């Protein structure tokens with residue numbers, strides 16, 4: 439579905455759209471929920487913490503945003519199936535936008551990473567995105583926004599460049615970048631666009647993780663042209679753009695939001 443011939447207001451809007459954003463209780467996911475809902479979408483989000491989710495939902499209601507929540511551990515197959523059943527029931531069997539955002543880091547030298555570390559990070563950051571995309575596919579086929587259904591993955595610049603003590607995490611993000619291109623080609627004929635945002639450092643709980651080597655942070659800041667890390671909203675705005683009718687000819691792209699880190 440093309441967005442041409444529509445007014446600017448219609449192209450830069452998510453009015454009437456429905457969206458699932460994983461990991462919306464904090465950080466980047468929280469900002470994405472507010473951005474999509476602020477542009478008029480009805481949003482469902484999840485995390486593992488029921489109390490935190492309810493507190494978020496209450497605040498969003500006060501802000502006039504239409505957001506529903508449910509508990510889901512995205513690393514667990516049965517939880518993912520239950521989440522998509524809830525989303526299908528909430529939005530009448532249709533979905534316009536899936537944002538695969540939930541993820542965890544592992545700052546550990548490769549030689550010390552255990553089998554459990556590997557399995558947890560792979561299940562949380564990668565398998566979840568593949569399976570949730572599969573589960574969302576029939577709902578996305580019924581998308582009604584101009585520009586068609588849309589999937590956005592949240593990967594990382596760690597999927598492009600080598601960083602010490604981040605091998606397992608970076609493997610999941612590199613694979614997510616490739617999943618973006620593979621699904622984009624496979625689903626273009628279904629009217630579903632698949633894109634990805636790859637942030638550099640963003641001010642969230644992940645970037646304040648006390649297991650990060652301070653030396654790595656110092657070196658990274660020295661190589662960063664813009665000299666600061668991002669606010670979560672600076673990632674959310676690109677996610678919203680990718681889901682809008684105005685991005686109707688964009689698919690298969692991985693967009694770095696990194697203050698220039700990967701071009702310097």
Ligand SMILES: NC(=O)c1ccc[n+]([C@@H]2O[C@H](COP(=O)([O-])OP(=O)(O)OC[C@H]3O[C@@H](n4cnc5c(N)ncnc54)[C@H](OP(=O)(O)O)[C@@H]3O)[C@@H](O)[C@H]2O)c1
Pocket residue numbers: 460461462463464465466467484485486487490510511512513539540541542543562592593594595636637638639640641642643644645
């Ligand atoms: N912050 C950065 O510098 C940065 C840079 C590049 C990429 N990213 C990526 O951006 C995404 C979001 O990161 P963030 O920095 O916003 O992290 P964050 O502040 O720690 O928030 C992560 C969100 O995901 C949820 N989550 C984590 N594990 C989950 C699971 N197994 N099932 C369901 N929900 C889960 C968390 O809630 P619960 O823990 O309560 O479940 C929370 O809502 C991740 O994919 C991350 O890799 C972040």
